Amino acid sequence: MVALSVAVLLAVGLVYTSFSASTEAKEPSQLLGATPGTSYEMTGRVVPGSIRRDGNGLRFQVADRDGGGQRLPVTYTGTVPDPFRGGREIILTGTVESGTFVGEPDTLITKCPSKFTVENSGK
Amino acid sequence: MTANLGSAALALAFFATLCAAGLALAGARGERRWVDASRRAVYTLCALLTLCVVLIEIAFISDDFSLSIVQEHSSIETPTFYKLAAMWSSQEGSLLLWAWVLSIASSAALYATRDKLREVVPYATAVLAGVAGFFTGLLLFGEGVDPFATLSPAPADGVGLTPLLQHPSMMIHPPMLYSGYVAFTIPFAFAIGALVTRRLDAAWIRATRRFALIAWAFLGLGLLLGARWSYTELGWGGYWAWDPVENAALMPWLTGTAFLHSIMVQEKRGILKVWNASLIVVTFALALLGTFLVRSGVLQSIHAFGDSTVGPYILGLIAVVLLGSAALIVSRLDDLRSERRIDSLASREAVFLVNNLLLVALTATIFWGTFFPLISELFTGEKASLAAPWFDQYTTPLAVLLVLFTGIGPLLAWRRVSWDTAKRVFLAPAAVAVLVGVALLLSTDVANSLWALALFVFAAFSLTGLAQEFWRGAAARRRLSGESMPAALAAIVTRNRRRYGGYIVHAGIAVLLIGIAASSSFQTKRDLKLSPGESAVVEGRQITYERPTVSVDERALTFGAVLGVEQDGERFELRPSRDYFRPTGVQGRTIGSFFSGEATSEVGLKPGLRSDLWAAPEPDLSALKRRVRAADRGFGACVRGAPGAPPQCEAVAQLMRAAAADPRLRPAALAQINRLQAAVAERLARSYIAEGAPVTFRVIVDPLVTWIWIGALIALTGALIAIWPTRRSRRAPAADTELEALKEAKYREISDAELDHAAGKLSDEDYALLDAELRREAVEILDRGNGHAGNGRPAEKPAARG
Numbered sequence: 012m013v014a015l016s017v018a019v020l021l022a023v024g025l026v027y028t029s030f031s032a033s034t035e036a037k038e039p040s041q042l043l044g045a046t047p048g049t050s051y052e053m054t055g056r057v058v059p060g061s062i063r064r065d066g067n068g069l070r071f072q073v074a075d076r077d078g079g080g081q082r083l084p085v086t087y088t089g090t091v092p093d094p095f096r097g098g099r100e101i102i103l104t105g106t107v108e109s110g111t112f113v114g115e116p117d118t119l120i121t122k123c124p125s126k127f128t129v130e131n132s133g134k
Numbered sequence: 135m136t137a138n139l140g141s142a143a144l145a146l147a148f149f150a151t152l153c154a155a156g157l158a159l160a161g162a163r164g165e166r167r168w169v170d171a172s173r174r175a176v177y178t179l180c181a182l183l184t185l186c187v188v189l190i191e192i193a194f195i196s197d198d199f200s201l202s203i204v205q206e207h208s209s210i211e212t213p214t215f216y217k218l219a220a221m222w223s224s225q226e227g228s229l230l231l232w233a234w235v236l237s238i239a240s241s242a243a244l245y246a247t248r249d250k251l252r253e254v255v256p257y258a259t260a261v262l263a264g265v266a267g268f269f270t271g272l273l274l275f276g277e278g279v280d281p282f283a284t285l286s287p288a289p290a291d292g293v294g295l296t297p298l299l300q301h302p303s304m305m306i307h308p309p310m311l312y313s314g315y316v317a318f319t320i321p322f323a324f325a326i327g328a329l330v331t332r333r334l335d336a337a338w339i340r341a342t343r344r345f346a347l348i349a350w351a352f353l354g355l356g357l358l359l360g361a362r363w364s365y366t367e368l369g370w371g372g373y374w375a376w377d378p379v380e381n382a383a384l385m386p387w388l389t390g391t392a393f394l395h396s397i398m399v400q401e402k403r404g405i406l407k408v409w410n411a412s413l414i415v416v417t418f419a420l421a422l423l424g425t426f427l428v429r430s431g432v433l434q435s436i437h438a439f440g441d442s443t444v445g446p447y448i449l450g451l452i453a454v455v456l457l458g459s460a461a462l463i464v465s466r467l468d469d470l471r472s473e474r475r476i477d478s479l480a481s482r483e484a485v486f487l488v489n490n491l492l493l494v495a496l497t498a499t500i501f502w503g504t505f506f507p508l509i510s511e512l513f514t515g516e517k518a519s520l521a522a523p524w525f526d527q528y529t530t531p532l533a534v535l536l537v538l539f540t541g542i543g544p545l546l547a548w549r550r551v552s553w554d555t556a557k558r559v560f561l562a563p564a565a566v567a568v569l570v571g572v573a574l575l576l577s578t579d580v581a582n583s584l585w586a587l588a589l590f591v592f593a594a595f596s597l598t599g600l601a602q603e604f605w606r607g608a609a610a611r612r613r614l615s616g617e618s619m620p621a622a623l624a625a626i627v628t629r630n631r632r633r634y635g636g637y638i639v640h641a642g643i644a645v646l647l648i649g650i651a652a653s654s655s656f657q658t659k660r661d662l663k664l665s666p667g668e669s670a671v672v673e674g675r676q677i678t679y680e681r682p683t684v685s686v687d688e689r690a691l692t693f694g695a696v697l698g699v700e701q702d703g704e705r706f707e708l709r710p711s712r713d714y715f716r717p718t719g720v721q722g723r724t725i726g727s728f729f730s731g732e733a734t735s736e737v738g739l740k741p742g743l744r745s746d747l748w749a750a751p752e753p754d755l756s757a758l759k760r761r762v763r764a765a766d767r768g769f770g771a772c773v774r775g776a777p778g779a780p781p782q783c784e785a786v787a788q789l790m791r792a793a794a795a796d797p798r799l800r801p802a803a804l805a806q807i808n809r810l811q812a813a814v815a816e817r818l819a820r821s822y823i824a825e826g827a828p829v830t831f832r833v834i835v836d837p838l839v840t841w842i843w844i845g846a847l848i849a850l851t852g853a854l855i856a857i858w859p860t861r862r863s864r865r866a867p868a869a870d871t872e873l874e875a876l877k878e879a880k881y882r883e884i885s886d887a888e889l890d891h892a893a894g895k896l897s898d899e900d901y902a903l904l905d906a907e908l909r910r911e912a913v914e915i916l917d918r919g920n921g922h923a924g925n926g927r928p929a930e931k932p933a934a935r936g
Contacts, residue, residue: 021495021528025502028527033506033518052519064756067663067830089661090370090832091752093734094298104521117370118521120377 034104039073040080045107052104053112058082059097073112076100089116137201140189140282147182147233148274150175151267158259169256173244176259179266180237187234190221190281200288203227203281209294211689219304220295222312226273226281229444231309232425233269235316239345240266243320247341254338257327265319268451277443297690297715297732303363307356311383314353315421318386320345321393322418325411329462332469336401337875339410343397344857346414350390351853357383358846366737371659371748371834373842374650376525381504382424385497389417392493399483401879402548404473408463409490411470415459420497422452478550485543492536499528526654534589537647540640541596544603547890548883549904555897562602567595583655590651593644600641603893604634610892627855630889635856642849649841658835665828669698673835675747676700682753682823683711686816690715691728693753693822695829697738701747708738710749710831724766728815729759741840748834754827758818765814773807786810873918880912 037045039055055073061082062071068088074080087103095101100122105114154175161168190203194217199205207220207227221227240262247255273279321342328338360380361373374380393413399406426448463470476484502509503520510518545559571591574580580587608622617625627634662670662677669678676699683694694711715731738749772780775787786807793803887908891901 017491018495021499025499025528028524029502029506029520030510030514030518032524033510033520036507036517036519064754067661092370093368094732096730096733120375 038075038080039083040075042083042107042112043081047108048106050104050106052102054102056100057097062097083112085112085114087114087119089119092119092121095119095121136189136193136198137282137284140186143182143185144270144274144282147179148267148270150179150182151263151270154179154263155260155267158256158263162256172259173248176240176244176263180241183234183237186230190227191218194218194220199292200284202283202285205285205289205292207295209292212295216295216300216304222308223295223299226279228308229269229273229279230281231312232316233266235313236266236319239317239320243342243345251337251341253331254324254327254333257330258323261323261326262319272444272447279444297734301363301367303359307359307363310352310359311356314349314356315386315424317345317349317352318390318418318421321414325414326459326462329411329466332466334407334469335875336879339397339401340875346390346394347853347857350387350394351850353383353387353390355850357387362843366739367734371832376522378504379427381500382427385500386417386420386424388493388497389413389420392490393417395486396490399486402883403483405476407470407472411463419452419455422448422455426452480546480551480556482543482546482548485539485546489536489539489543492532492539496529496532530585533647534585534592537589537596537644538592540644541592541599544637544640545599545895547895548886550900552897552900555895555900559895563595563599566598567591570594586651586655589647593648596644597641600637603637606893607889631858632856635852638852638855639849642845642852645848646842646845649838649845652838653836656837660833662831662833663828664831666826672833677833679829684819684822686819691819695751697749699747706740708740708749710738710751711736712751712753725769725811725815726762726766729755729762743840745835745837746839748836750832752830754829757825757827758822761821762818765818769811769814876915880908880915884908884912
């Protein structure tokens with residue numbers, strides 16, 4: 012009986028907090044008209060050749076995961092995972108401010124490539 | 135040749151699984167010969183899959199690029215060590231690994247039970263063969279997962295194994311995780327067999343308990359290695375990120391932990407039968423889910439290795455497992471009724487029940503959080519995800535409670551504990567816990583994190599309680615035998631491996647949780663931008679960027695830093711670096727391509743018992759890259775023989791003109807160009823030293839993080855002690871029949887009660903009552919054996935063995 016009520020309490024807590032604490036997952040092209048100040052989880056592909064260092068941070072552009080859609084400029088400071096580079100899929104949490112996606116520090120996740128295919132970096 | 139032989143072996147392996155399942159089911163009605171044949175079909179399966187694995191490994195070592203698995207995951211330059219590990223970096227290779235490990239585990243389990251559990255084994259064999267058939271069938275008929283697919287004509291070189299995976303952990307981390315997942319199939323298969331035949335006493339548990347423990351230990355080791363790999367290699371300094379695939383491996387480990395505890399309750403007390411059957415089904419389904427998540431791409435994860443074709447099939451298998459098992463359990467509810475109720479809340483079985491509920495709650499929370507993107511898409515149409523703080527908010531309190539019960543459980547005896555006894559055994563641990571709490575509050579800033587404080591206090595309670603158990607056990611033994619204390623300690627551990635091995639695991643987990651709490655709550659993380667010669671102070675450590683280093687070899691350009699650190703009057707150096715791997719197998723590259731390959735951090739780490747100092751550099755290569763672009767332009771002009779190019783270009787330009795005229799000269803010309811480019815790239819890389827560019831160092835001071843690894847090693851040692859066969863089980867055949875199993879369980883209970891009494895966990899009064907009760911139960915069992923031989927079935931004679 013006690014166990015059951017604790018379980019119900021836990022379940023209610025999980026459901027309630029998860030819907031309020033979660034961040035919406037979006038692709039860059041869905042974020043162009045996003046509400047400023049709302050936190051989103053952005054999933055996209057880093058545009059090759061767009062990465063610039065800027066002081067302590069990074070500036071780069073992301074396209075949709077299929078590589079299409081409009082490009083979204085991104086600024087980010089914090090840990091950069093080893094696999095991060097142009098052409099990789101990334102997941103980043105942050106907000107949209109005047110057309111730029113501002114990543115929260117240390118939230119950048121770069122997906123491991125499925126296969127080690129070499130992009131020819133020569134144009 | 136290899137491909138044909140391998141494909142044939144794989145097809146035969148699939149056929150062997152069909153034979154094994156068919157023969158086992160046909161023999162289930164009592165035809166022993168068919169059951170024996172089905173077991174031999176499983177041995178054959180194991181031999182065939184071993185052949186497949188050996189063939190693929192030989193192909194990797196001998197650079198046989200006619201196999202596409204080798205071409206896509208290895209290259210001539212790949213070090214031999216990683217050629218051996220490259221098999222499981224591929225999808226088909228990891229599925230083959232699954233099937234192979236399963237065939238080994240199945241063979242071992244069926245060999246161990248070859249003359250036991252006569253009714254259950256045929257169905258268990260059929261389940262094992264069915265699961266093995268699923269995976270070999272997938273390899274044989276699935277789209278794009280044929281491990282023996284060939285390329286024609288065979289390329290001269292492969293694309294290589296991604297440098298990110300070139301870490302010693304790659305050799306053992308994936309196989310350990312897979313072995314853990316796979317080994318849970320054994321108790322699952324025997325549970326299904328027991329359900330089908332309604333032999334729902336503890337015999338199936340006794341037969342597979344060791345496999346469950348092995349699965350648990352492997353999975354735990356796999357998780358540990360993954361955490362360690364992440365900490366030392368991935369350049370972010372963390373060991374756990376609540377990433378979906380990490381969660382997927384943690385969940386079966388948690389339910390497996392619950393299972394290992396609750397089966398003890400069933401063995402001893404004949405209760406929790408539905409719970410145990412459900413737990414092992416859930417654990418196996420979660421293990422499959424872990425395999426599925428890595429291979430499907432439904433959830434965004436660092437481990438999601440691309441979308442694949444096998445995901446839906448694995449999902450189908452999970453559905454079959456869950457629905458089939460649920461139907462089976464519901465139809466057997468009458469047979470699964472408990473033999474008695476829990477006597478008292480103050481008993482070990484009650485604490486085990488609480489710990490089970492906590493572990494399952496933890497699993498449910500992690501499951502909800504992991505699959506929340508799918509859940510929210512279902513309800514709101516938007517994929518939304520939950521981050522680490524959400525997970526921490528629930529898992530922290532649950533972990534704090536768990537560590538408390540880790541300490542309480544071992545202090546209580548089975549069945550019931552009187553208030554006086556409880557006071558006696560709890561006194562010392564509680565006193566130490568309070569002292570530790572006060573000392574921490576007075577001497578550190580632990581008050582900033584009350585959850586961490588609670589965890590430290592409860593861990594102190596648990597560790598003291600466990601130490602007291604060892605002390606009292608050894609003291610009791612010494613009173614009887616007059617041995618020295620160390621000898622008595624060794625004697626009680628070797629004579630009760632399961633009990634004391636388990637206690638050692640508990641101690642290890644408590645230590646591990648202390649490490650997690652301290653390192654996650656009191657970590658200092660700083661990003662320092664330093665030029666050569668500059669220094670900064672982090673947590674009392676003076677860190678100086680002394681000089682940059684560059685090294686160049688065949689495989690990578692390495693930009694490193696020498697950091698001088700002064701800590702408590704001690705001086706040492708850290709040499710973190712960042713490696714830029716040269717892309718392999720590309721034609722016509724630029725000098726720039728040498729700088730744009732895969733990059734990995736080599737962390738500078740000074741581990742310590744009090745805290746770790748961790749540093750990873752992010753060199754600023756922008757000036758270098760400008761020089762590289764200029765060099766590429768110059769090189770292009772040189773090759774074209776453009777006007778104004780320096781005179782030494784003439785030879786190259788001539789070569790290019792000759793190659794343009796005669797295609798046969800092209801490979802030689804390209805090779806020459808590549809050599810020149812590599813030489814220029816090297817010179818440019820070395821110019822980084824003279825430049826003295828600033829480097830951003832991420833510096834982390836992590837208190838007590840080393841104790842995570844130490845705790846895990848203690849826990850593994852404990853698990854090993856518990857797994858190790860006892861002298862008795864090695865010499866004499868174990869109980870063959872249900873009756874023998876009952877007898878043995880009862881004897882064990884009687885000796886446990888004696889031990890508990892001797893160690894002061896049972897008062898004289900309680901012990902007298904319990905002992906009388908147990909002896910009465912034992913006599914009943916003996917009577918049943920002598921009188922009407924069990925439930926009307928003839929008592930089987932234990933097989934005589936040398």
